Amino acid sequence: MTASATSNPLGIDQARFNMIEQQIRPWEVLDAQVLDLLTRVHREDFAxxxxRALAFADMELPLTHPAVEGKVxxxxxxxxxxLQDLRLQPTDKVLEIGTGSGHMAxxxxxxxxxxxTIEIDDALARIARDNLQKAGIGNVDVRVADATAQQFAACATEAPYNAIVLSGSxxxxxxxxxxxxxxGGRLVAIVGDEPMMRATVVTRTAEAAFQTTQPWDTVAPRLLNFPEPSRFHF
Incomplete structure (x- = not known):
């Protein structure tokens, strides 16, 4: 996609079509509701x-200038x-950690x-609020906090959630x-260490029971301040 496509509605529409057909469908995203949504919520408006000329490219986009690791x-x-793995329903209450530009929200x-949605960077949170407002989306609450502090206290204020997504690894x-x-709630996260991470879907099947699947592989930047297990072994 060239930079001129961002000022050419036909070019944008073709780039969006190519993104869906050449990147997203081949990744087994076949849910018609999700695919339709990708044509209506304009990714370039959150880049x-x-x-913006790279909004439809198969790559991470830096959200700051100069680029800062993890802010993408x-x-x-x-x-x-x-989004497909979350299996969202119209009555669901959702928690996101890592707002970024607000696109996933x-x-x-x-x-x-x-x-x-909780964002540790105040400047990014302001950008996300502005992007969401311009997109006419009013059912997102962007909060500035370290989601991990005090055993995820900032996340617990409105629990339980029907879905939780970690927008980072x-x-x-x-x-x-x-x-x-x-x-019945679902959590979706990217778990592991480079060069191999696994998308992890955890479903709460009962009060103290969880079912976990890891349906696909990818790599994503780290979310800040999440606990790291000890690397020391006897």
């Missing part, structure tokens, strides 16, 4: 102006696959009742987050 939009296929808000999913899921 920084300096990188995830690639379109990763966001789409995570916008997608989830379009399929659920309400999204609470972690070494492991903290039990404190799983405890915030309602029965």
């Amino acid at each position: 920084p102006a300096s990188h 939009m995830l690639p379109p296929r990763v966001e789409a696959r995570m 916008a997608l989830m808000a379009s399929l659920s009742q309400r999204v609470i 972690v070494t492991e999913v903290p039990p404190a987050l799983l405890n915030l899921l309602a029965p």
Whole structure:
């Protein structure tokens, strides 16, 4: 996609079509509701102006200038696959950790009742609020906090949640987050260490029972301050 496509509606529409057909469908994102949503929630409106011409490319987009490690939009296929795996319902209350530009929150808000999204960077949170307002999305609450502080206290204020998404990678999913899921609730995270991480879907099947699947592989930047397990072994 060339820079001129951002000022050419036909070019944008073709780039969006190519993104869906060449990147997202081949990644087994086949849910018609998700695919339709990707045509209606415009990814380029959530990309920084300096990188808008690359909004549909199969890559992470820096959200700051100069670029800061971890402050990125995830690639379109990763966001789409995570969204599909969440299996959102219109009555769902959703928690996101790692708001970024607000794009994933916008997608989830379009399929659920309400999204609470937590961003550690105040400047990014302001950008996300502005992007969501311009997109006409009013059921997202962007909060500035370190989500991990005091055993995820900032996340617990409105628990339980029907869905939780971590918009970045972690070494492991903290039990404190799983405890915030309602029965039947789903958590989607990218778990592991480079060069191999696994998309991890955890479903709360009962009060103290969880079912875990790891359906696909990817790599994503780390979310800040999540606990790291000890690397020391006897």
